[in-house]
Amino acid sequence: MRRYTVTTAVTLCAVASLAAAMGPASAFPAAAPPAAHAVKQQPVPPVLVDCLWNPQVHPGDFMIACGDGNSRLASLRWSHWGPDSAEATGTNLVNDCKPYCAAGTFHSYAVTVRLDEPKPWAKNPKMQHFTQMSLVYTADRPEGFQRTVTYPLWS
Template sequence: MTRTAVMFCAALGLTAAVGTASAAPAGSPPAARQQVRTPVLVDCLWHPQVRPADFLLACGDGNSRLVSLHWSNWGTDSARATGINVVNDCDPYCAVGTFHRYPVVVKLDRSEPWKKNPRVEHYSRITLTYPGDRPAQFAPVMTYPLWN
């Protein structure tokens, strides 16, 4: 009985494989090549993220992070969001500084293969635009490379 079940499953698997192969046109590329790879945002712990609600910018000390992110676009060329940049003023020093909140527009771009997994594209640059108030040491537009 076991032998019959194994033979039946093998025949069923062979039928499915032949049916799948014959259904695809002869010159078509594999499905993986046809898919557009949407880039990810790599966080401080090397986890890929898509449309995160929060993102830590200062991995070493946590003194700058993006929160309340609302993504209007996440595409192959770029991603855009609005949110809040929470920044420590480090006055008189960072351990006792005060965190301040600044509205910000976030743009991710320059997708490239991720070194940890080259089959995955990741955004390699982030641009922060402050439409109003901003930290004293920041320009209205700040652009940073993202880690790989």
Template sequence: MRGTVVGTAVTLSAGALLTAAMTTATASPPTAATTPPRTAVAQPVLVDCVWQRTVRPIDFLLACGDGNSRLTGLHWEQWSPTKATAVGVNVVNDCKPYCAAGRFHSYPVTVRLDGTKPWKKHPGVQRYTLMTLTYSDSRPDGFKQVMSYPLWD
């Protein structure tokens, strides 16, 4: 029985010493060779109609109420603090004879985002305020060659 008590005492002592050594090692200050992490420059965001923010989205819903106009296949060529540009496709429902029975048509577009301002929901985040679509070929009925839309805040 005396051997069991001694063995238990040695095991407990060794465990305590190991714990103390590990705590000391992890609590030690960083060495001079440690470099601080780089801070990333915040990029402006594109806010959608359900208040989600994105950077360089592949798709973007324009007609939130009925889903009858959206941008797809966006390839961003630029995304800077002042503007962003992409090429993609605007998929639009012709709503003929009415939207539920209409057909979707695809139109190649160039997308430009401008006018960064702080986002009301998150004042520390810059958001784009204006989207301009330029149709390269055909365009939906009633649309101009260049269409501009204010973006959500």
């Protein structure tokens, strides 16, 4: 019986000593919340939404004609990707569909690509996505195309 009394007394003394050393919770100042100006998050840049509904930033390739694959951008080199626009140079590979698309030939055309008009993306409204793409053909261009072609982008 005496053994339990000694063990209990030692345990109680240890707990009391620990509590005294820590002091009341009010003795320690509360941690100050981080200053609002100290944590500055960089804005998320707008994205380019691909055919599979994946958001992309600085893609190297991009399918323009999702339905049939007869027009795509390749070898994109981005010189600018900002909150309002993005710009790249690359190649537009276009099927001439002669005599019909399945038997057609792909031709390469040098282009400058510009992305504009960012808006909230329907799939993720907190994310902006570009809604317009303009291609400027810098040399030859596909038959029937203007020097500058502008496409609305899906959301």
